[in-house]
Amino acid sequence: MIAPTTTANTDKTAAYQSALITLQTQEAWPWLKTQRAEQYTRFETLGFPTRRDEDWKYTSVKALQKNQFTLAQQPGHLEPALYESLLPEDAVSLVFVDGFFMPSLSRLADLEAGLSIHPLSALLKEGADLAKTAMDPWEGDQAECFSVLNTALARDGVVLKVDDGTQLTKEIHFVHAYSGDAHGTMTFPRNLLEIGSGCEVKLFQTSLSADPEAKYFSNALTHMTIGANSHVRFVQVQLDSLSAYQFQMTRVLQAQDSQFHNFVLTTGGDLVRNSLAVEQAGTGAHTGMHGLTAVRAKQHVDNHTVLNHRFEHGTSNQLYKGILRDEGRTVFNGKIYVQPAAQLTNAYQLNRNLLLSPKAQAYTRPQLEIYADDVRCTHGASVGPLDQEQLFYLLSRGIPRAQAVSLLAHGFVEDVLEAVPDNVRDRLRQHLNDYFVATEIN
């Protein structure tokens, strides 16, 4: 069954349509075929966003549309050395190469009690009920072209369950690695993460590429539910090739008194869009959203956050910082809703950008939408260059300019890095060092 297409869309969406046909011929389950077709039709109806859409005002996806990506037929060869240094010895890991789950590269033995992990591809093959849940279309009002496209074309990802009362000690890492053959391919990772109540979980997700030039398109969707009193940390590190299109949608539902801390570090990707939507579905929940973006060349990184305070006594803390070099662009679009019932909310939101070159561009839109009166909400934004006095001070002490700039920039981001524990911070700092080494400062 092939979804009807409108002629106007045919050119732009031909690649996606052929991907749909490929998947439908490979898969056996009728429900899946039907659902894919339905979602694909929906995708065509929605169409790609344009800059006329308020949510895409500063990010154009025209360049993405010009490409004709294909689904990879098989994973390419990848040296594990590419990512191994990023994983602690005892971490649980799921490694995906070019979008395919790689059992041989992953470490899933001896899982702690209360934790179960399945690659989505295996579940889809079995036609398990869990697969249906994982593939469940996202019907929320935040559904947009990219989430629907993911539902239509997803074939691998992580389905993770943590039972009530489980305190995991080991980190869990999802690694999305792109091999030398990734050029011209597209993937649609899809994760379902269900965390029970009273749990403690540390999640990491890293995307990186063996070929620094490879042009691939990753359009990922992650659903996470967090039970009452649970504490979840999610650290995303995006080290993609400088030609890659990296789109991530993360949707989180938090029960009462839970804590969710998200951190996203981005140094890679040509066009990156991180869309993070968190809903507090119980009282006393806390949400931390932190991000550090370091762009160079012609990178464009867009962090789009929505935080929905729906119940009383919720708190949130948001800090996104950007360092911009060359012709890099950063976009921050953060929205905080405080619903009428969410009295006594305390929300904080700040976006700061450091401009290090004349052609860099920063766009920032911190937004508050408040419908309750007994609240404290503060937000702020700033864009500016390095403090010339501080720079002069360092230069006058004989510190070379490149080093002085790097020192001050490291100082600028130090407070965001404090949002993660020490051991993680050191790893993140290393990526930042790589960024400064890669960009010749003068």
Place this chain on the structure above:
Amino acid sequence: MEKTLPESNSLVGEYAYGWQTDVEADTFRKGLDENVVRAISAKKEEPQFMLEYRLKALAHWKTMKEPHWCHCHYDPIDYQDISYFSAPKAAGGSKNLDEVDEEVLRTFDKLGIPLEEQKWLSGVAVDAVFDSVSVGTTHQKALEEKGVLFCPISEALQKYPDLVRQYFGSVVPHTDNFIAALNAAVFTDGSFVYIPKGVKCPLDLSTYFRINAQETGQFERTLIVADEGSEVSYLEGCTAPARDEHQLHAAVVELIALDNACIKYSTVQNWYSGDRQGKGGIFNFVVKRGLCKGVNSKISWTQVEAGAAITWKYPSVILKGDNSVGEFYSVALTNGKMQADTGTQMIHLGKNTRSTIISKGISADESSNTYRGLVRIMPGATNAQNFSQCDSMLVGNACSANTFPYIEVHNDTAQVGHEATTSKLSSEQLFYLQSRGMDTEAAISLLINGFCKDVFKKLPMEFAVEAVKLLEMKLEGSVG
């Protein structure tokens, strides 16, 4: 937590200006087409170029779609169901106060705007606009001595066509947006101000707008040009009768400041805001934009927005000249079912340009109050600086306050900072004042005044007093 709403009679205060004047009016039939535009132009005895401009704007307007991105809800406006011209019969075209209809004069007296010369004492020259026409301008003589031109724009079109032509539409072209196109086609009256080189305007200039006729819209057009080294302070006030239908007020204001010139534009807006159920009230859709054309020029907007069912406006400054300065000080108060989506735009083009935005939003009852502001630093704006502060206060738990800043920086030497807070009236401060024997309303009024102080102190004296009173009156009974 107290969840009760105030008693119905207490709040949407008595709108003190809700009465209507019975004057015989000359009102056009409803609808908008080429004939209406030609008729307006003919009524005003305009030069040919203006008619051509109007027709061009109308043709363009017809191709446009009404925008709906405003954070407000309203039923669609039928632009063919509005009369685009209404004039009190006796007053049409009167040049002399003696000729003005008694009733109209009494109206302005009642509003506290006596057009008679006693205004001398307060040192303010007034242009009063009644529906579609200007009914009288005071102090012409004193101004003429200095070479200051201050008259209705329709008069300016006849007397100084070249001057008007040079600047008209240069800041807000008719193609700019939907409202600007509509206004360019059907604008009826407004003020024209020209301050010659090096002149510091001896009086504060003021326009008072009054909508009186039913089912009409007011489309005013104001153009202020400050030539090199000149200075002017301009005040604007507005009211309308209380009616069940919505009325449209779609205005365009253009300011141009040449080298070293300074324009200060203050507004106290108190259009009728509708009743408790949100019935009636003015739709206040206004395009206000200033151009700092010359070096070291300065444009400052100060506004107190306390009326209108819907306020949708963004007084902006284009900072083109090097070292130019833009300022925006705003207090927006919404209560009842009012909706406001207001803020500013600061577009930095020149070097060393600076802008300041201070916005205070107060929402009460079931109202919605949105700040939306754009700060754009263009690549050539080296060493540009902007500071924005937007504070919102919520009074009651059925209202909403939103802050939507847009910051776009294309130059790495720019310093841009935005801060915003949203909170409720501090119960501790309230308690403190009450414990000193102050009654609740006086205490709240004091706290609100403190909250808005940064803006009020930018207003000219008379306006500051009026603004404080206005807020007090509006908030009467909204807190309990």
